[in-house]
Amino acid sequence: MLSKNRIKQINALQQKKFRNESRTFVAEGHKVVAELLRSSLKIREIFATEDWASENAHKYANTPISVCSADEIKKVSAMQTACNVVAEVEMRPDTTASALDKNALYLAMDSVRDPGNLGTIIRIANWFGIDTILASSDCVDLYNPKVIQASMGSAFRVNVVYCNLPEKLQEARALGMPVYGTFLNGDNIYRASISPNGIIVLGNEGHGILPDTEALITNRLYIPTGAPAQTAPESLNVSTATAVVCSEFFRRRIS
Amino acid sequence: MLSKNRIKQINALQQKKFRNESRTFVAEGHKVVAELLRSSLKIREIFATEDWASENAHKYANTPISVCSADEIKKVSAMQTACNVVAEVEMRPDTTASALDKNALYLAMDSVRDPGNLGTIIRIANWFGIDTILASSDCVDLYNPKVIQASMGSAFRVNVVYCNLPEKLQEARALGMPVYGTFLNGDNIYRASISPNGIIVLGNEGHGILPDTEALITNRLYIPTGAPAQTAPESLNVSTATAVVCSEFFRRRIS
Secondary structure (H helix, E strand, O other), rough: OOHHHHHHHHHHOOHHHHHHHHHHEEEOOOHOOOHHHHOOEEEEEEEEHHHHHHHHHHHHHHEEEEEOHHHHHHHOOOOOOOEEEEEEOOOOOOOOOOOOOOOOEEEEEEEOHHHHHHHHHHHHHOOOOOOOEEEEEEOOOOOOHEEEEEEHHHOOOEEEEEEHHHHHHHHHHHHHOOOEEEEEEEEEEEOOOOOOOEEEEEEOOOOEHHHHOOOOEEEEOOOOOOOOOOOOOOOHHHHHHHHHHHHHHHHHHHO | OOOOOHHHHHOOOOOHHHHHHHHHEEEEEEHHHHHHOOOOOOEEEEEOOHHHHHHHHOOOOOEEEEEHHHHHHHHOOOOOOOOHHHEEEEEEOOOOOOOOOOOOEEEEHHHHHHHHHHHHHHHHHHHHHHHHEEEOOOOOOOOOOHHHHHHHHHOOOOOEEEEEEHHHHHHHHHHOOOOOEEEEEEEEEOOOOOOOOOEEEEEEEEOOOOOOHHHOEEEEEEOOOOOOOOOOOOOOOHHHHHHHHHHHHHHHHOO
């Protein structure tokens, strides 16, 4: 049985402050917890129903597994719909912003605040083979439970580096790397020239790419709309735009 | 001041059953409510803070506007974060599944259950100029508040037609229209031949395209991953896959 104190500790991990104190975070649900097996992350403890434990415990050798009632799982879960397994996981050591590889392609996020968006962007980056995401320091925290959930395990494989974004973009420019951003008045992305390296900057949900960052963009891109002006949406969601841009960069690379 | 009864009525609209009884739904937040002005939808009543009303009321001629306290708005809102305006809106007449236009491009959703995904898919369709989405009858309801929210107004412009999906796909095949679906073993979408018309089928979040539907697919597509097998995600989220597929179809059309 879980003590009240332990439940309180796990719940506290929904807040960044307590995650940073304990240097642990929470991963939930069978799929996401299974993805931990493919990572080098260390699981501190698993809380699971008897059913989950009897089927899966053997895969998690040397990991303490506490068998709990469904009701107890619910108490330590941050999700709205119940799941059958919750893991407390040790964070990776902080990735400090190492020097950029001028031949690599990066994503950069300028003040992305929604955890669902960050998780989805991480999953997209992972799919298209982008290893590192640069995040301005005001982006939502990587270890937010909703980020971990939406990334479906990709958060365990992609490096998310919190940094002074304008400084990093200046570094990129000094290396001769192009810095891309999407705008409503950029070049048609399907026709613009695109390089296999560089940094693709994604903007804030409400305000897009912020002015200080925009000043550092070298290549302005535009995702054209197929709708007539009177019925076109004002914009695309940031994770949708990320999918379109990453897909197009990837298509060019393999063409 | 809002009566308890009226608050109860508006809250009931979070449930499909009550929406179908009153033939109304709820749209919230300044951006989404502003999009109603671009639509032919009839607003039954607006609940707004004094600030919102003094700036915007003049745009909504002939619409009853109830000025409410921020606290009252919160009581009628389905959103977690407070907004300053909530509208009760009349549904469009049910779009019955009219005959397919064999020259048009459609999206079709096979058991898409997550309202955020449906809303995002509608916004993507709208962006890329796709006017009609066919939805299997077990898809989440178009008028779910989270769908309306995630679509950011596109739900007012795109037709979502609930139908017997296999029947519609058979109709498409009889017309000689290609029926596309994405699978892990399809043809590389960047290289496959793609027509400007047809139906693109999107699958359920957990199970993908269901077997009865899969049997009706004529063209299997695959979005290639750029990650090595040991670090690639298992799949893409359905709305991400929709963004990639719609972008590629649109690119081909304008190329």
